[in-house]
Amino acid sequence: MFTRNLTIICAMGALAGPALAQEGERTAAALPETLEETGERAPAAVPQSSAESVGDIAPADNAYGVGQPATEEEIAAIDIDVMPDGRGLLEGSGTYAEGEELYEAICAACHGSDMMGVSELGAPQLIGGRGTLASDNPVKTVESYWPYASTFFDYTHRAMPMTAPGSLTTDEVYAISAYVLGRAGITGSEPDAMLDAASMAEVEMPNSDGFVSDPRPDVGE
């Protein structure tokens, strides 16, 4: 319970407030300057294209001399998405045992060592619930509901943990994936059960066939 409270406090501390951290540095716009003679407020500066050279301008052909090519490095720096077929998965690997250690240190405070979630933190249950989706009390978890393992990797990598989003290394995300999917009985639960880019793309989720495309309008004349 102590660590749980600590997490709540840390989470609250992490909330962005007034710009205390940036004292001294201006982090807001100044009022528009006043013009000489009339004292009117100056209009905003005309937006300036970042293009180094305007090149050929032909608006009818979508050439405006605006913007610039994105380089491979610039794209790679923020291109973090992972697709169900494994496209986007980065080099690396992690084992169930490594994942267990990481999970206890980083994830358990919110999701529970038992992975049952902590409702007062808004942290969802991660495993269990198989076979409940058609019942009166469906339990939607990674194990019972999520159709693709890639989604678990992608989301954990981009947004977890809540107190330090995006801080996990690729190896750590593979390890945590191996542990959570292992505990869910989807991948192996031996200490050395390992996930990497190739094996992640092969993981078959229990509910992979559970989704249908939108058939609406299904009601209404």
Added chain:
Amino acid sequence: MSDKERFPATRYGLAERHMAESLVEIERRTLEENKECECRDGMFNGLTRRGVLMGGVAIGSSALAGRRAMAEAPPGAIEYYVQPDPTKEQGRVILDDGGYGSRSQFENEVRWRYPTASLDSSWSMTPLASGQGMLTPSGLHFERHHAGIPAIDPRTHELILHGMVDQPLRFTIDDLKRLPAVSKIHFIECSGNGLTEWAKPTLKTVQGTHGLTSTSEWTGVRLSTLLEMAGVQDTAAWILAEGADAAVMTRSVPIDKAMDDAIVAYAQNGEALRPEQGYPLRLLLPGYEGNTHIKWLRRLDVSDRPFMTREETSKYTDLMPDGTARLFSLEMEAKSVITFPSGAMKLPRAGFYEVTGIAWSGRGNISKVEVSVDGGATWQEAALDGPVLPKCHTRFRLPWVWTGEEAVLQSRAVDETGYVQPTLEQLVEVRGLKSVYHLNAIQSWHVAPDGEVTNVHA
């Protein structure tokens, strides 16, 4: 320095000089009064409106009193001195609020936060009951955040467009503002709007049952313009939009929608986007469920398949009775709700009331709204306020004389495709009670003989 030198006639009109002099005088008296006080922590410590009035100086407005009382005024308002007779003294000076404006201190509508466990991932709802016309004030537009509201410096924010395009591109906000723009008025509705109302009437007000829809005018660049600049490859079918918040929110959008009417928006209601609406840049997908309108937009990745992100698989999917779930229910179907009279109001007595509300459809224009005052037994066609715009709130009105007897008020929207807003019974028959999202059923408000209006399933 005399007041004449301090406030020269070249820069101060008569009334302004009078006010300025009054302020100086009040400050002097206040400082005099508080001379002995050791606990002073500010120039006007201890100054109250009462103090100002007792000072005996007639000033039309009191910036001092206003500042003092700001905490008591509703958000967005300043509590100004209220003149006993505004025809007998000058009003407050122009630009007293700094030049941005504020609402009346007598108006108090605010967004209401649904009590989720986490403050970071939560939503706030628009006070529809007091809404007028079809537009939502920017400060009352509903919010849904999954990881708080980032404060982003527009000078460093960029949008990268890449994937299955001939030339990946990078845009600054300035770049985008140099491109041909469009302004369009559209609603955004969270597909979770009404999620508490499937099984039984739960929340009491229209803000709680329907407050996750709002309408603004949005300005920005057509996404098709950017895609044409980059050159979309033939194999492209989907595009991933990604935000720069701590959730790094992502949704996949069909490329046809992106090429049709999607907007990369930097402005809302005539000014820059509000931070909670995605400043400095958001995606606008007219008629699509709110979650897809990615805020704080930083990246667009063109691909041949959907990315199957967390929000489009584990969330925002509709679980059916047989245990399967529907993916990509993107268009918000026609819906309407009576906003007046509505839940938790009390009609003071029998008499004339104009029944009014809003209707909208993600598939185009609203073509008709009907109102029933007898729980759906009979219907009358309501008048629609123009202009009726596609994928936009439409205000409807119907005169009603309440006799003081029990009544059940309902509205039913029809859109240009001929789709008729269903009853809850019809929806539940097909979708069951576990689908959470996309509830667009007819809403019922019960009016009791004592005038109490309550949320009911009828």
